[in-house]
Amino acid sequence: MTTLPAVRRASAGTLSAYGIGSVGMGVWVTVPGLLLLYFLTDVLGVAPFLAGLTILAPKVIDVIVHPLLGSRSDREAVRLGHRRSMMTRGALLGVAMAALFAVPGGLDGWSAAAWVCCWLVVGNLLFASFQVPYLTTASDLDIDYHERTRVFVYRMAFLTVGLLAAGVIAPALTASGSRAAYARMAVVLGVVIVITAFVAIRGVRRLTAETGVRAPETGAAHSVLDDLRVAWRDRNFRFLALSYLLTGTTTHLFLAALPFVTDHIFDDKKLTALLMGLFLGPALVAGPGWRALSRRIGKQRGLLLCQSIFVVGSLVLLAGAAVGIAVTAPAVVALGVAFAGLQLFAFSMVPDAVDAARSAGVSRAGAYTGAWTATEALGTALGPYLYAGVLGLGGFVSGTAGEQIVQPHSALVAVVVGFTIVPAVLMSAAILLQRRYELDSTAS
Secondary structure (H helix, E strand, O other): OOOOOOOOOOOHHHHHHHHOHHHHHHHHHHHHHHHHHHHHHHHEOOOHHHHHHHHHHHHHHHHHHHHHHHHHHHHHHHHHOOOHHHHHHHOOHHHHHHHHHOOOOOOOOHHHHHHHHHHHHHHHHHHHHHHHHHHHHHHHEOOOHHHHHHHHHHHHHHHHHHHHHHHHHHHHHOOOOOHHHHHHHHHHHHHHHHHHHHHHHHHHHHHHHHHOEOOOOOOOOOOHHHHHHHHHHOHHHHHHHHHHHHHHHHHHHHHHHHHHHHHHOOOOOOHHHHHHHHHHOOHHHHHHHHHHHHHHHOHHHHHHHHHHHHHHHHHHHHHHHHHOHHHHHHHHHHHHHHHHHHHHHHHHHHHHHHHHHHHOOOOOHHHHHHHHHHHHHHHHHHHHHHHHHHHHHOOOOOOEOOOOOOOOHHHHHHHHHHHHHHHHHHHHHHHHHHOOOOOOOOOO
C-alpha cells in the first residue's frame, strides 16, 4: 500500500503572526477607499472629475510597478532564500498614510489634489513593496489545495479586523469634517500600519520554516514582460484576474460611495461608521463558514455564489435608498457576508493557479502575484473613479469643510444610482468572466 505524504500545516500562532500584516494593509485599502474621494470633494473643494482622476492616476503607475516588483521578488527569493527585504521597506507605508491626509491649509482645489496625488503615488509604491512579497509567501508554501484556503482564512480574518477598525474608527475620528481631524486620524492609523507590518515580517519567517517552501526557478532573472506573458497565457489565471478586477472595482465603488449616501441621502454622517460596521462585522465570522462550504462545493462555486449575492444585495440597496435605513442595513450585512467570501476564495485561488503552473514546469510565484496585485490596485482606483464620474454627470457640486451646499436633484439621483445599479452591473460582468475559470478541485 502506498502511504500518502502528510499534509504540512502551520501552527495557529504562526498563521496569526503572518495574518496580522493584513491589519495594516487593510487600513491602507480601507481609509483612502472609503474617505479619500469624499475628502477631496467635500473637504478640499476638488471637482468630482478631478477628484476621481487624482485617485486613478497613481494606479496607472501601479499597473507597471507591481509586475516589476513581482519579478524582483522572485529574484530576491532565489538570491537570498526569502522575500522579506522588500517587506521591510514597505513598512514605511505608515508615513505616507499620515502625509496623505495632512494637506497644508493653504491648498485647496487643484493644488490640494496635486498634494494628495503625489503622496498617493508614494503610498502605493510602499504598499506594493510590502503586499507583493507578502501575498507571494502563500504561493511559496509547500502545502495542498485546502491548506492554502486555511492560510487565507487567517489572513482574511485579520484583514477584516483592519478593514473593520479603519472603517469604523476613521469616520468616527473625522466626523467633524475638519482638515485637522483627517490629519490626526491618518497619524493614528499610520502607526498601526508600521507596527503590524513588522509583526508580519516575523510571521513570514516562522511560516516558511514550518511548512517549507518551493522556490522560484533558479534562472529567475527573467524579464518583466516575459513574466507578464507567462501569467497572461495561463487561461485560468487570466479569467480569475479579470473577474477580480471587476469585483474589486465594485467593492471599492461601494466603499467610496458610502459617505456620500449617508451624508446626502440619509443626512447623517454618523451612519458611515455604523454601515461600515454592519458591512465588515459579519466578515469576521463568515470566513470559517465559507471555508467549510468550499470543502463541499469548491472555491469556484463559492466565489460565484458570493458574486451573485452581491448583485442581489446591490439592487436591494436601491429600495433602501427610498425606504430608509431599515432596508439598507440588512442589505449591507448580506453584502458584508458576501465580501468575506469574495476575498477568501479569489485570493486562495491564486496559489492554486501558481501550483498548476509549477506542475507544468513554470515556477514564478512572484510574477503571478505581481500581476494579481496590479489588478487589485487598479480595481481600488477604478471604483472611486467610476463613482466620481457618475457624480460629475449628475452635476454634483463640490465644497470645502464647513461649507453648506444644496445639491441638485440630478446629483442626488447620481449618488443613488452609482451606489446600487452600477455595482450590480459590474458584478454581473465579473460573474460572466469567472464562469470561464476551470481550475478547481474539491478533493480533500
